[in-house]
Amino acid sequence: MSFTCIIVEDLQVAADYLKRCCEKSGQLEVKGHFTGVADALAFLNTNVVDLIFLDVEMPGATGFDLLDQIAYSPKVILTTSKPEYAFDAFEYNVTDFLKKPFTYQRFLDALKKIPPAAPQVADNTVTESGLDHIFIKADGKLIRLNNDEILYIESMGDYVKFVTGEKKYITHNTIKNLEEKVSKQNFMKVHRSYIINIDKISNIRENGLFISGKEIPISKAHKQEVLKRLNII
Amino acid sequence: MGNETLPNQFIFSEKMDAEALYNLYAGDYLYVEEIFATTLEHFDGDFGSIQLAYENGNTEELRKAVHKIKPTFGYVGLTALQDECKQFENACAGAQSIQEISKTYIPIKNALLEAKDLIQKEYDRLKAFNASQL
Structure with missing residues (x-):
């Protein structure tokens, strides 16, 4: 199993840690790291990924704003230090919610929740x-x-x-x-x-x-x- | 015998949560050194945002700046400070004016500055330790 992903995170140390978890897992190819929603959206408008690791509170816009604007539906794992966002995460049907900092084992547990059928974008076009x-x-x-x-x-x-x-x-x-x-x-x-x-x-x-x-x-x-x-x- | 340490084991300052650090990094001290270096590299910028928001009397920006730096302390074993930041963030969220939180701001500001010194010292020790292991 191998997924493509991006990291949307404004805290550098958290992004570095997450990137290392991705590399260590051998299951994820990190296509990019973005510190804000606008840059991430610009990337997602021209690239498809299977999974987004998404922080919630970032300068300018929130991770939920990104989910409102994205044109397709990749899997999403929220990474935040604020458990209060768990309810919103549920509303957005995210795959998992990682509270920073999280252990590598907890990271692997989150990956296990992704169905093997990813990517989750549409599988057929013209019917x-x-x-x-x-x-x-x-x-x-x-x-x-x-x-x-x-x-x-x-x-x-x-x-x-x-x-x-x-x-x-x-x-x-x-x-x-x-x-x-x-x-x-x-x-x-x-x-x-x-x-x-x-x-x-x-x-x-x-x-x-x-x-x-x-x-x-x-x-x-x-x-x-x-x-x-x-x-x- | 129970207190003996292995020759290649680094002993973190007792002010740090060594168990939390082990859970995150499993004794990979080279990686811990990297994490500490990244933290120090970005500390002044993030701390500056906190100071600026406070000086501008902007409680929402102050809350956001503290929210941003908060998890940093979890990554460097300062779990108690992460909790203190959380409480201060909540206080900012509920404050109508900067005066309401001015009393709690000074202690949190001092705690952040002390934390930076501690991270720097531990980083220097880690660097020396890792160099000695090569």
């Missing part, structure tokens, strides 16, 4: 492809996304991120697989890492296009096809 919508499986449920809601789809290794105007959904799939499943009327692949909704393009430059302020690269191989699909007068 139904229609003319004007698709269904994706995310956060343990099937979610309908109308084609006109989707701005673009971005590759994240073994996962993809569906970006809508309102929210981001991360699900287990690949751009290559999705290319065959999404409506070809609305969508096209413009880069090995991106499928875009053609109707959402606001402008195009030499090697990229813009959708809702985001610059998306166009690869040489796809450029002619992109220009062909646009209504250029």
Whole structure:
């Protein structure tokens, strides 16, 4: 069993101790350490991890704020020195609650509570492809996304991120697989890492296009096809 | 015989909770040295936040600053000080003004400064001990 994780902790000595526990366990690969919620969220917007070790009180925002904003549902182990947060932890359905400082054995006990089926992000993506919508499986449920809601789809290794105007959904799939499943009327692949909704393009430059302020690269191989699909007068 | 120590066993100051330290680090003194070094490296910054919040009369910032430094003491065997910080943090949370906690602030401030001295001394001893084991 091997999980990827991040540590969100503003106290350096606590983060160092936790990192060492992770390394010692041989079960966890630490992808990053963040001392605040904003940096952690920025990382989680473009990376998928199985587990977050999350402090609660940090400068600027709390660990619970992070859980409110994250687009998918990794497992979470809260690490705090304040047991009063246990009730909130229960409300957020976290896997375990470690009171700092905790022993290595207590750390291992927390890891045992993680189901072997992790990662806990969605395991399938498109289960139904229609003319004007698709269904994706995310956060343990099937979610309908109308084609006109989707701005673009971005590759994240073994996962993809569906970006809508309102929210981001991360699900287990690949751009290559999705290319065959999404409506070809609305969508096209413009880069090995991106499928875009053609109707959402606001402008195009030499090697990229813009959708809702985001610059998306166009690869040489796809450029002619992109220009062909646009209504250029 | 019961009080004999092994030649490669470090004896922490009696002011520190040696059992808690053993539970955390299982006698890995090189690692304990690292932990003490990290603690000292960040101590002044965290302590400075406490002083600043107090001088500004901001009880909520003071509570947050004490909350942040509090677990540090658990990692270096000063479990009683961690509990004292907890009580002071609670006092800050319930205070309407900085005056309400000014009497308890001085003792906690002094305790923190004493703790830093103690951590520094133990760190120096640990460093020498670890060097002698190589």
